[in-house]
Amino acid sequence: MTGARTASLYVPGTSPVHRMPAHLKLIALVVLIGAVVATPPQAVLAFAVHAGLVVLAAAFARLPPGVLGRRLLVEVPFVVFALALPFAGGGPRVPVGPLTLSVAGLWAAWGILAKATVCVAASIVLTATTAVPELLGGLTRLRVPALLTSVAGFMVRYVDVLTDELHRRRVAMASRGYQPRWAWQAGPLAASAGTLFVRSYERGERVYDAMVSRGFTGRMPDLGGQRATALTWASALALPVVAVAVATTATLVGGAG
Amino acid sequence: MHVPDGYLDLATSAAAGVTAVGGVGVSLRMAGRALGDRQVPVAGLAAAFVFVVQMVNFPVAAGTTGHLIGGALAAILLGPWVGVVVLTVVVVLQALLFADGGVSALGVNVVNMALIAVLVGWLVFRLVATLLRRTAAAVVIASAVASWASVVAASGGFVAEYAVGGAGQVPVRTVLTAMVGVHALIGIGEGLITASVVATVLAVRPDMVYGAKVLGVRRAVRVHTDRRAVAAFVAAGVLVTVALVVFVAPHAATDPDGLERVATDNGIAADAVGSAVAGSPLAGYGVAGVADAGVGTIAAGVVGLVAVFVLGAALLALAARRPRGPADAPAQVDAPTRSEGPAP
Amino acid sequence: MSAPSLEVSGLTYTYPDGTAVLHGVDLHVHPGERVALLGPNGAGKTTLVLHLNGILTPDAGRVSIAGLEVRADTLAEVRRRVGVVFQDPDDQLFMTTVGADVAFGPANYGVRGAELADRVAAALDDVGMAGVVDRPPHHLSLGERRRVALATVLAMHPEVLVLDEPSASMDPASRRELADVLVALGITLLMVTHDLPYALELCPRALVMNHGRIVADGPTSELLADGALLAANRLELPFGFDAGAAPRKHRG
Numbered sequence: 001m002t003g004a005r006t007a008s009l010y011v012p013g014t015s016p017v018h019r020m021p022a023h024l025k026l027i028a029l030v031v032l033i034g035a036v037v038a039t040p041p042q043a044v045l046a047f048a049v050h051a052g053l054v055v056l057a058a059a060f061a062r063l064p065p066g067v068l069g070r071r072l073l074v075e076v077p078f079v080v081f082a083l084a085l086p087f088a089g090g091g092p093r094v095p096v097g098p099l100t101l102s103v104a105g106l107w108a109a110w111g112i113l114a115k116a117t118v119c120v121a122a123s124i125v126l127t128a129t130t131a132v133p134e135l136l137g138g139l140t141r142l143r144v145p146a147l148l149t150s151v152a153g154f155m156v157r158y159v160d161v162l163t164d165e166l167h168r169r170r171v172a173m174a175s176r177g178y179q180p181r182w183a184w185q186a187g188p189l190a191a192s193a194g195t196l197f198v199r200s201y202e203r204g205e206r207v208y209d210a211m212v213s214r215g216f217t218g219r220m221p222d223l224g225g226q227r228a229t230a231l232t233w234a235s236a237l238a239l240p241v242v243a244v245a246v247a248t249t250a251t252l253v254g255g256a257g
Numbered sequence: 258m259h260v261p262d263g264y265l266d267l268a269t270s271a272a273a274g275v276t277a278v279g280g281v282g283v284s285l286r287m288a289g290r291a292l293g294d295r296q297v298p299v300a301g302l303a304a305a306f307v308f309v310v311q312m313v314n315f316p317v318a319a320g321t322t323g324h325l326i327g328g329a330l331a332a333i334l335l336g337p338w339v340g341v342v343v344l345t346v347v348v349v350l351q352a353l354l355f356a357d358g359g360v361s362a363l364g365v366n367v368v369n370m371a372l373i374a375v376l377v378g379w380l381v382f383r384l385v386a387t388l389l390r391r392t393a394a395a396v397v398i399a400s401a402v403a404s405w406a407s408v409v410a411a412s413g414g415f416v417a418e419y420a421v422g423g424a425g426q427v428p429v430r431t432v433l434t435a436m437v438g439v440h441a442l443i444g445i446g447e448g449l450i451t452a453s454v455v456a457t458v459l460a461v462r463p464d465m466v467y468g469a470k471v472l473g474v475r476r477a478v479r480v481h482t483d484r485r486a487v488a489a490f491v492a493a494g495v496l497v498t499v500a501l502v503v504f505v506a507p508h509a510a511t512d513p514d515g516l517e518r519v520a521t522d523n524g525i526a527a528d529a530v531g532s533a534v535a536g537s538p539l540a541g542y543g544v545a546g547v548a549d550a551g552v553g554t555i556a557a558g559v560v561g562l563v564a565v566f567v568l569g570a571a572l573l574a575l576a577a578r579r580p581r582g583p584a585d586a587p588a589q590v591d592a593p594t595r596s597e598g599p600a601p
Numbered sequence: 602m603s604a605p606s607l608e609v610s611g612l613t614y615t616y617p618d619g620t621a622v623l624h625g626v627d628l629h630v631h632p633g634e635r636v637a638l639l640g641p642n643g644a645g646k647t648t649l650v651l652h653l654n655g656i657l658t659p660d661a662g663r664v665s666i667a668g669l670e671v672r673a674d675t676l677a678e679v680r681r682r683v684g685v686v687f688q689d690p691d692d693q694l695f696m697t698t699v700g701a702d703v704a705f706g707p708a709n710y711g712v713r714g715a716e717l718a719d720r721v722a723a724a725l726d727d728v729g730m731a732g733v734v735d736r737p738p739h740h741l742s743l744g745e746r747r748r749v750a751l752a753t754v755l756a757m758h759p760e761v762l763v764l765d766e767p768s769a770s771m772d773p774a775s776r777r778e779l780a781d782v783l784v785a786l787g788i789t790l791l792m793v794t795h796d797l798p799y800a801l802e803l804c805p806r807a808l809v810m811n812h813g814r815i816v817a818d819g820p821t822s823e824l825l826a827d828g829a830l831l832a833a834n835r836l837e838l839p840f841g842f843d844a845g846a847a848p849r850k851h852r853g
Contacts, residue, residue, distance in 0.1 A: 009354060029360060037361045038267045071356070088427050105427070115263030116359070123356040131735070133697035135353060147285055147297065152346045154301020155308060157697050160739045162302075162309045180316040184487070190450045193310050194457025197334060200306045201465050204299030206692040209656050211298065213685045214706035214757060215677060221708030223701055223717070298695065 011128045016235065017061035018129045021228045022138025024236035029126050031240035033119045035247040041111030043250030047118065050246065053239045054121045061129045071124045072117065085109040132156050150220055158203070166196055258326055258411060258440075259351065260366055262359030269422020274364030277345075280372040284341035291338055303335055304343045311347070315450055328374025328411065329382065329404035330451045333396075333468040334458065337379035344371035369414040378407030381563070382468055391472045393459055400468070401452035401490055405444035406563045412440035438501050445494035449487065604668035605629040606761040606789040607683075611662035612652060622648045624813035625662065630761065632667075635783075635790040637800035637821060640810035641835035646793045647688070649810070650765050653791075654683045667760045681710055684754030688766040690746035691738070699725070699741075699749050700734035706757040724756035725749070728782050744775025748782060761789040768796045797838050801825055801847055809834055822849075 012018075017025075032053070039046045058068055086096075089105020130138070136156065140149045169192045180186055208216075228236075265273075292300065307327045315325065327347075331340035348366050351357040358366045382403035389395030416436050420429045459466050463475055612626040622645045630636050640646050651657040652664055655671045664671040666682045687693045696702035703721045712720060725731045728748040738746055747767060754762065767783075768776050780803055783790065794800055800807055801821050809817035809824060811834045817824055824830060825844035831837065838844065 033262060033360045034267060037262055037270065037359075085427065088431060090428055112261075112263045116261045119262035119359055119361065120356045123353070123360060127354055127356075131698075132354065133701065133737075136697065145282075145285055147289060147292075147342065148281075148346060148349075150297050151301045151304050151342060152350060153697055154298050154695060155304035155346055155350065157695055157738070158302055158305040158691075159308055161691055162305050163312070166309055166313065182316055186315050186450060187453055189313065189315060190453030191457045193313065193450075194454040195461070196309070197303075197306050197454065197458055198461050198465060200302040201299055201462070203692060204302035205295070206687065206689070207298040207302070207695045208295050209651070210685075210687055210693045210695060211705075212656060213654050213680055213683075213687075214753065215680050215709030216705075217677070217709070221705065222713075223704050223708055 009127045010131045011063060011067055013062060013129065015061045015129070017057060017125070020129075020232055020236055021141075022130050022134040023141040024138075024228055024232060025126055025130055026135075026138050026142060028236045028240045029122055031237070032122055032243045035240065035243035036115055036118050036122075039115075039247040039250050040254045041107045041114065042254055046246045046250040047114040050118045050243055051114075051121075053243055054118055054125060057122070057125045057239055061125060063125065063128050067128055068121060068124055071128075072120060083109060085112070146220060153220075154204075154207070158200070162196065162200060165199065166192070169196070258366075258370055258408075258415075259348075259358030260362040260369075260415065262361045264359075265362060265365060265418060266422045267361070269418055270361045270364055272364075272422070273362075273368050273418060277364040277367035277372065281341060281345050281367065284338045284345075284372075287338035288336075288342045291336060296339070300335070300339055300343055303331065303339075304346045307331055307343055308347050308350070310454075315446065325447060325450055326370060326374060326408060326411070327451075328370060329378025329400065329407040329447070330454060332375045332379035332407075333382055333400050333403065333451070333455055334466055336467040336471070337376055339467075340375040340379065341371050344375055365415070365418055368418075369411045373414040374407040374411040377410040377563075378403045379468075381406040383472075386468065386472055391474055393463070393469070393474050396459060396466065396469045396472065396474055397452050397456045398486070400455040401448035403448075404451035405441075405448040405494060408440050408444035408447045409437060409563055412436045434501070438498055441494060441498040441501060445491055448490060448494070603632060604665070606632045606634070606667055607653065607791060608665045609649075609652075609662070612649070612659050612664065613661040614648060614652065614657060614659050616648075622813055623652075623659075626810070626813065626815055628808055628815050628818070630789060630791050632760075632789055633787070634806060635792070635804045637804035637807040638791060638793045638810055639795060639797065639800060639807055639824075639834075639836055641795060644810045644834075645813045646810055647765060650685060650763055650793060653763055654680045654685055677710075681706075681757055682760040684757060684759030684762045686747075686750050686754055686762065686764045686767065688769060690743070690750040693750040693753060694738035694746060697737055698734070699730070699736050699738055702738065702749070703734075703753050703756050706753055710757070720756045720758075724752040727755055727786065728752045729778070742775070744771050744778060747771065747775070747779055751779075751782065755786070759788075761791065762786075764790065764792045764794075766794055766796075767792060768794060768799045795836065797825055797831075797836060797844075798842060798847065801844060802849055805849075809836070811835075 032050075036047075036050050039050065058065075085105040085108045086101035087099075087105065089102030089108060091102055091104040093100040093102055094106075095101075127135075133153075133156075136149055136153050139152070140146070170189075173188060173192070178188060180189060288300075307330070310325050310330075311327055313325065328340070328344055331343050334340075335343060345367050348358065348370050349363060352360055352363050352366065382399045384399075385402045386395045386399035389398060413436075416429065416433050419432055455466060455468075459469060459474075463469055466474075469475070607628075607630040609626055609628045612623050614623040615621040626645075626649060628638075638646055638649070648657065652659055652671075653666075655664075655673075655676045666679050669675055669679060669682065671679050694702050696705055700721055703724050704717050707717055707720050721734065722731065725734065728751050730745060730748050730752060733741065733745070733749070738749065741749060751762075751764075751767075762783075764783075767779060771779070776799065780799070783792075783803060790804070792800065792804060804821050807817075807819070807821040807824050808815050809830065816834065817827075817830055822844055825838060
């Protein structure tokens with residue numbers, strides 16, 4: 001089981017990035033990532049600027065460099081895959097040492113590495129500076145349908161509860177010598193997943209009773225939230241706008257050349 | 258099966274985003290009709306369940322592990338529309354919280370893992386369960402077949418998106434073989450696990466299995482591993498995979514299969530979609546043609562494969578089940594693998 | 602004398618699957634009283650609790666809260682008046698932060714803005730949990746979650762508190778902290794439990810329930826001294842416990 005705990009993502013702080021309303025941070029992230037993805041891989045300098053923007057945001061947020069570095073490891077698998085492209089790609093080939101590699105594959109590999117790294121780093125800045133409940137509040141402000149955000153809220157609340165439940169089962173099974181190594185030994189694990197579903201479902205029903213007991217009538221109440229001023233809008237969008245400008249320039253220059 | 262940022266161009270990502278919003282919007286409306294407000298927290302708990310189960314390392318071979326995607330599982334337990342909503346929430350939060358799947362690829366991931374996986378899983382489930390005369394055992398067998406089909410269909414979805422907007426230099430045929438081939442194998446594991454989970458729930462609370470309720474199956478089944486049925490299912494899966502590699506893509510490169518295995522060893526089997534298929538807008542390189550020629554063939558190929566597998570697996574499973582007769586013993590939760598040797 | 606805070610008469614209930622659980626329950630709790638409802642597992646205690654705020658609808662009989670009968674058209678007000686604290690605080694604390702959870706109840710009744718924030722702060726303060734407003738409930742200990750669960754209903758300013766097994770699985774220090782909080786509140790209380798020493802410590806009066814009926818009603822110390830009554834209803838005091846000698850937190 002991985003240690004993907006929702007609570008460990010947030011790095012508490014009081015920086016301007018932390019205090020920025022979550023919906024603005026979400027918009028900024030989407031714009032930035034759109035710009036990065038649209039940048040042609042040949043515009044190497046543009047990626048340096050994109051990376052610089054994300055580092056700047058992390059610096060504004062006073063995030064410890066270790067946080068960014070450690071969490072970037074999630075993209076390691078994709079690095080491995082990207083490395084295969086020069087071999088699997090088609091088109092013209094160039095000799096590199098003893099190998100002949102696809103030119104397009106090399107560019108594609110570089111493009112994926114650069115884009116994925118910058119985008120993952122930007123996402124990390126968001127999650128490290130925004131507590132999950134605020135993030136959900138941000139989604140609500142962005143008019144994401146209430147059914148989705150309610151389901152997401154319950155999910156976030158109970159993921160760790162369920163993870164603990166499953167972990168206790170696995171410890172109990174391991175205590176009785178269950179160490180599955182082959183697919184046909186997965187039965188008890190699958191059965192415990194089934195039991196976990198039953199318990200989750202029943203908990204969902206009890207949660208509903210608890211909600212109704214406190215006056216719930218089918219609509220989640222509005223508990224208020226952060227409001228954005230023109231200034232926060234401007235500061236939120238400053239970095240993404242630079243990224244868009246860089247991406248546009250890179251595309252135009254690349255197209256002309 | 259999570260596509261990261263940078264694999265597909267912005268236009269394709271955006272188009273997938275629009276498709277996702279439309280599909281999820283329809284699902285929300287349908288789910289809202291199906292769910293009383295009583296069910297909203299239940300759906301939330303189910304989302305947490307899918308999220309947690311996706312993190313469980315299921316053994317594959319010699320200690321290596323794989324992961325559940327859970328689209329068909331959600332469809333069978335919760336129904337197709339609530340299933341789409343639940344998987345959407347899971348995919349969105351995975352991208353936002355864990356950078357698991359790119360933010361720009363959110364639409365693509367929702368289309369593949371929430372819309373295609375859940376809806377194909379549901380359709381195949383209904384089809385197979387109905388063919389098998391709506392018994393509890395049929396629900397379990399149909400769950401296995403539907404999960405396999407949902408995984409293959411989702412990987413096919415990615416190949417199609419790649420053909421439209423991946424614009425890389427890797428031939429679509431290679432991508433098709435690698436992706437669909439590997440996922441035809443992954444799907445076997447998905448099918449076995451999903452069937453075991455569904456069987457367990459069916460034995461304890463048959464009323465919680467939406468698929469069984471819809472089909473009017475109320476009787477609990479005794480859960481056990483029928484080795485012949487499992488063997489038949491695995492054999493059918495392997496045969497279809499081999500058929501794919503031999504007939505559908507005779508000239509394809511084989512490198513990506515190996516890479517996928519590396520991925521499986523690292524415990525990220527389900528994430529392997531993006532593997533060797535990267536692409537980006539490489540202006541100036543001849544990439545057109547790949548896109549246009551691909552889509553129809555891919556769709557036909559995937560649909561054909563799924564159909565062959567569904568029929569084959571159902572027939573084999575039926576044949577393997579026959580000597581045993583219908584299972585109608587009382588519920589017994591803890592014995593899914595009685596035949597597996599004693600625990601010390 | 603004013604109307605009882607809680608009055609139940611002739612309550613009968615059978616689950617849809619045919620299991621008959623309540624066979625004519627009669628009980629009343631007067632304003633300011635702290636009453637324990639004792640009984641073995643399966644006596645129908647939790648089913649009774651679910652009738653007190655109309656989550657279950659009785660087959661026969663009636664429930665009134667401070668004179669207001671529980672009916673479909675009075676549910677909203679009834680649920681504001683009765684604060685039910687469920688056994689598992691993880692069921693009760695369903696929002697992503699403690700603050701949002703405590704705000705949930707009053708917000709459903711239209712409280713907003715500064716008043717809402719005040720209610721949340723006051724309720725958390727009452728249970729000694731000020732300062733955890735922004736924390737996710739999962740990060741609290743069981744004892745802390747129980748107290749926050751209590752705060753979620755206190756924020757609704759209820760007439761009567763109903764607690765289902767409040768001391769289950771808690772360590773002695775957490776039990777004591779919760780007891781201190783409950784006594785300090787000075788609110789009308791019905792506490793469902795099979796923790797007899799806890800009942801004796803907190804509640805001057807007790808009811809014994811078994812097989813879907815109230816079978817005894819009297820001072821807690823007397824009921825717990827009646828060995829035959831306890832034995833007949835599968836209730837047991839801890840080894841070496843002397844109901845006559847135990848100190849109490851009764852007021853007055």
